[in-house]
Amino acid sequence: MNTTNQETIDRYPTSLLLLHWVRAVLVAGLLWAGWHMTGLNDEVASKYELYYPWHKSFGVLVLLVVLVQIVLRIRTARLPQPLQTLAGYERVLSILVQRSMYALLVIVPLMGYSMSSTYTMSDGVFFFGVNLPELLPKNDDWFVVFQWLHKVLAYTLLVLILLHIVGALKHRFLDRDPRNDVLRRML
Ligand code: HEM
Numbered sequence: 001m002n003t004t005n006q007e008t009i010d011r012y013p014t015s016l017l018l019l020h021w022v023r024a025v026l027v028a029g030l031l032w033a034g035w036h037m038t039g040l041n042d043e044v045a046s047k048y049e050l051y052y053p054w055h056k057s058f059g060v061l062v063l064l065v066v067l068v069q070i071v072l073r074i075r076t077a078r079l080p081q082p083l084q085t086l087a088g089y090e091r092v093l094s095i096l097v098q099r100s101m102y103a104l105l106v107i108v109p110l111m112g113y114s115m116s117s118t119y120t121m122s123d124g125v126f127f128f129g130v131n132l133p134e135l136l137p138k139n140d141d142w143f144v145v146f147q148w149l150h151k152v153l154a155y156t157l158l159v160l161i162l163l164h165i166v167g168a169l170k171h172r173f174l175d176r177d178p179r180n181d182v183l184r185r186m187l
């Protein structure tokens with residue numbers, strides 16, 4: 001995030017690199033599971049016994065991973081900087097998309113947590129066998145607002161991720177200048 005006063009390197013440090021890929025797998029799984037589970041019939045036992053609690057657990061885990069990642073990023077002195085060989089609009093777009101993804105990776109799980117907390121029928125937020133405290137009072141009107149925000153922002157995140165992946169693949173496979181290959185910095 002802070003791109004000033006930093007020496008530049010041409011590859012992400014291993015810690016940030018590993019966290020990027022672990023989080024990518026978790027987020028892809030959560031988007032799929034969220035979409036799949038909400039489409040299931042209420043009579044399907046696994047809907048509320050399996051999908052909902054594990055979606056919540058992995059969702060809270062993503063929030064923790066992203067917070068660690070943000071702290072590490074702020075504390076890392078040397079990070080790859082935007083490539084000067086990219087077009088100006090590409091540099092601006094990639095920074096905007098990356099910052100928006102970071103913001104949504106915090107806000108989406110918080111909306112999920114708030115939704116679960118305000119839902120009158122739920123009792124605690126399941127986190128790998130532990131019930132985390134609900135941080136907001138029960139309120140059906142607020143539940144509907146958080147449910148809507150969680151859904152809209154989660155699918156907005158999906159659109160940004162697709163844009164991010166298309167960008168990375170374009171720089172690797174379509175750009176004529178091999179210096180534009182940002183993917184090598186994340187491998
Ligand atoms: C990065 C993290 C997360 C992502 C990407 C994500 C994504 C999604 C998606 C795509 C849906 C389907 C929305 C729909 O089509 O209606 C969904 C539903 C849901 N999510 Fe998440 N989620 C995340 C974290 C969380 C967390 C932390 C919680 C709770 C602690 C949570 C609780 C729920 C619940 C209860 C639903 C079902 C809502 C309903 O029945 O309408 N999610 N999520």
Ligand code: HEM
Binds near residue numbers: 024027073168184
């Ligand atoms: C759920 C999936 C993903 C999410 C949420 C995500 C998110 C992010 C974020 C937030 C950054 C900025 C890292 C930083 O500077 O701290 C980043 C960097 C990067 N990601 Fe992803 N990513 C995902 C999947 C992918 C995939 C599948 C690819 C490859 C096709 C990829 C390629 C890259 C590359 C090359 C960078 C470095 C960009 C640069 O140095 O300018 N990401 N990603």
